[in-house]
Amino acid sequence: MEQTTYLFTFGDSYTQTDFDPSGTKPSLSNPMGNPKLGTCTSSGGINWVGYLVTSNPGILSFNLAAGGATIDKAMIHSDARDLVSQINLFGEHYCPRDGGKAVPWTSENAVFGIWIGINEYEPTVYSNDLYFNDSVGLSFEGKTPPIQSLMNRYAAQMERLYDEGARRFLFLNVPPTSRSPLIGLQGSQVENRHAEWVKAFNDALGQMVRAVLYDTWSFMTAILDDPEKYGFENSEDGAEQIWWNDYHPSSRYHRLQVEDMGDVINMI
Numbered sequence: 001m002e003q004t005t006y007l008f009t010f011g012d013s014y015t016q017t018d019f020d021p022s023g024t025k026p027s028l029s030n031p032m033g034n035p036k037l038g039t040c041t042s043s044g045g046i047n048w049v050g051y052l053v054t055s056n057p058g059i060l061s062f063n064l065a066a067g068g069a070t071i072d073k074a075m076i077h078s079d080a081r082d083l084v085s086q087i088n089l090f091g092e093h094y095c096p097r098d099g100g101k102a103v104p105w106t107s108e109n110a111v112f113g114i115w116i117g118i119n120e121y122e123p124t125v126y127s128n129d130l131y132f133n134d135s136v137g138l139s140f141e142g143k144t145p146p147i148q149s150l151m152n153r154y155a156a157q158m159e160r161l162y163d164e165g166a167r168r169f170l171f172l173n174v175p176p177t178s179r180s181p182l183i184g185l186q187g188s189q190v191e192n193r194h195a196e197w198v199k200a201f202n203d204a205l206g207q208m209v210r211a212v213l214y215d216t217w218s219f220m221t222a223i224l225d226d227p228e229k230y231g232f233e234n235s236e237d238g239a240e241q242i243w244w245n246d247y248h249p250s251s252r253y254h255r256l257q258v259e260d261m262g263d264v265i266n267m268i
Helices: 048-054 083-094 122-126 147-163 188-208 216-225 251-260 262-267
Strands: 005-011 059-063 110-115 169-172 212-214
Touching: 005 048, 005 083, 048 059, 048 251, 083 147, 147 188, 212 262, 216 251, 251 262
Parallel strands: 005 059, 005 110, 110 169, 169 212
Antiparallel strands: none
């Protein structure tokens, strides 16, 4: 990535930096724009977006991700700005035909990174009776959409980006959050069902994606299986451990993930 690259990212707390499109604009001297690098993340420090930008000079970050986001809040309830709304925001600020003041991005110099799906199953941690598969799902108020419906909605948002000129995509699948402290405390039944759902979601995403897909599930699994190999004392929570808190990986984990993403980044 020798020329200036405009990185637009979408997703949930694993990606968020609370970037404000109306605030300080990203520049080569301040590629994150706003807020300060390493703040307003869920990792206790710099997350994968910050590490990616700072380790690849010439990338400018426009991060529209929001903590707690789902693909579509009309399908899976969340008070956060969902993926649908994030892409609306992208249009408002960065697509001239939608009234936005576009930065000079083109199909060739812009990359669109999406890491979503981590919150789609979250309601199930509160009850051992909740289960989600390709035909039936239960959530806060009863049935939630099957995975394929979620994927269809996900794909529709990518089509919106494509229609605006996006051509270079980076997708990240759902990591093994079934092994997070939050899910583990719910007992083996919830943990196993959650793991089944994550696998089904990732399988469906793999079938949908015809672009670059980074396998966060496999990378985090390798670390959780052998934390000492990667310099972690254990898989408990804390700034120097894998988990920053009961559901979010630490800044140190994010740094290792970006290092592992090198070959994938070069493919974009």
